[in-house]
Amino acid sequence: MKIAFVGKGGSGKTTLSSLFIRHLAAAGRPVLAMDADINQHLAVALGMDEREAAAIPTLGDHLPEIKDYLRGDNPRIPSGAVMVKTTPPGRGSRRLPVTGPDPLLDRLSVRMLGARLLATGAFTEEDLGVACYHSKVGAVELLLNHLLDGPGEYVVVDMTAGADAFASGLFTRFDRTFLVVEPTRKAVAVYRQYRDYAATYDIPLSVIGNKITGSEDVAYLRDQIGDDLLVCLGHSPAVRAMEQGRPLSIDDLEASTRTALDTIHHTVDATPRDWDRLTRQMVDFHLKNARAWANEATGTDLAAQVDPDFVLGPDLLASR
Numbered sequence: 175m176k177i178a179f180v181g182k183g184g185s186g187k188t189t190l191s192s193l194f195i196r197h198l199a200a201a202g203r204p205v206l207a208m209d210a211d212i213n214q215h216l217a218v219a220l221g222m223d224e225r226e227a228a229a230i231p232t233l234g235d236h237l238p239e240i241k242d243y244l245r246g247d248n249p250r251i252p253s254g255a256v257m258v259k260t261t262p263p264g265r266g267s268r269r270l271p272v273t274g275p276d277p278l279l280d281r282l283s284v285r286m287l288g289a290r291l292l293a294t295g296a297f298t299e300e301d302l303g304v305a306c307y308h309s310k311v312g313a314v315e316l317l318l319n320h321l322l323d324g325p326g327e328y329v330v331v332d333m334t335a336g337a338d339a340f341a342s343g344l345f346t347r348f349d350r351t352f353l354v355v356e357p358t359r360k361a362v363a364v365y366r367q368y369r370d371y372a373a374t375y376d377i378p379l380s381v382i383g384n385k386i387t388g389s390e391d392v393a394y395l396r397d398q399i400g401d402d403l404l405v406c407l408g409h410s411p412a413v414r415a416m417e418q419g420r421p422l423s424i425d426d427l428e429a430s431t432r433t434a435l436d437t438i439h440h441t442v443d444a445t446p447r448d449w450d451r452l453t454r455q456m457v458d459f460h461l462k463n464a465r466a467w468a469n470e471a472t473g474t475d476l477a478a479q480v481d482p483d484f485v486l487g488p489d490l491l492a493s494r
């Protein structure tokens with residue numbers, strides 16, 4: 175299952191991503207975590223010290239290698255140079271496991287609490303808002319499209335706050351998206367915008383209320399968000415203590431936070447995989463990007479990369 179945590183900067187995306195990763199890892203589930211936020215804080219939120227976190231290999235620095243590896247011997251993709259962020263897998267492309275051995279992921283990831291962690295690297299000025307095929311979140315989109323995850327396996331992405339996710343098909347790559355909102359008008363406005371995108375593209379969306387200080391906050395979000403509001407979290411002293419430098423273990427979390435994590439987990443597990451939507455949107459966004467900029471950027475007709483006989487589905491999973 176592929177899961178994204180999205181929301182305004184400061185809403186708690188990294189906090190919720192890290193708590194959910196800790197929750198899954200503590201339950202012994204296979205987890206691949208990806209830090210795709212502009213501010214790279216996920217490794218530290220998972221307990222790594224700043225110096226070690228700064229030394230994690232970054233996807234942004236390894237894009238040519240990633241592209242070359244993923245295209246495998248797919249005859250429709252003769253070189254990494256014509257592989258853009260939306261290039262879909264086809265026959266011959268490499269598929270990635272969640273936690274199992276893989277030469278590329280073994281080189282680029284680190285292990286934390288039993289989970290595998292990948293990081294895009296911090297965004298620079300020229301990464302922001304560009305639909306260019308070098309963009310760092312492009313690596314995340316490519317990896318997600320080549321990742322073959324089954325039920326009971328989890329890919330958790332701490333997403334970029336900005337509109338970057340909407341510049342390609344990235345926001346459609348998830349089985350379920352969790353939008354973290356604070357009980358404020360601004361956050362509710364972000365929710366409305368996301369809800370409209372999600373509805374247009376049939377994307378399962380749940381809202382997590384965060385930094386709730388009382389029943390008025392809950393009532394406000396309930397009124398503004400209705401049934402999309404899944405759970406509410408208050409201020410967590412355990413999270414604050416970790417921010418102050420105390421190591422956090424899952425057992426330190428308050429009962430209410432743990433209950434919220436259980437609810438999030440059940441919600442993910444109850445989400446059916448929609449292979450048809452994921453495949454269709456992967457192709458649609460590729461063709462859209464090809465027309466908008468990528469054909470011109472690569473000097474080729476990238477529609478030819480779509481393999482009409484390649485089906486992303488349960489058979490592929492069974493053949494792993």
Ligand SMILES: Nc1ncnc2c1ncn2[C@@H]1O[C@H](COP(=O)(O)OP(=O)(O)O)[C@@H](O)[C@H]1O
Binds near residue numbers: 211408409414
């Ligand atoms: N439920 C919570 N309890 C305590 N502190 C929180 C909680 N949620 C977020 N925070 C704190 O708020 C700040 C911003 O959260 P963060 O997860 O980094 O936001 P984002 O990733 O969306 O920018 C951090 O200092 C974090 O520790």
Ligand SMILES: [Mg+2]
Binds near residue numbers: 187188213
């Ligand atoms: Mg963050």
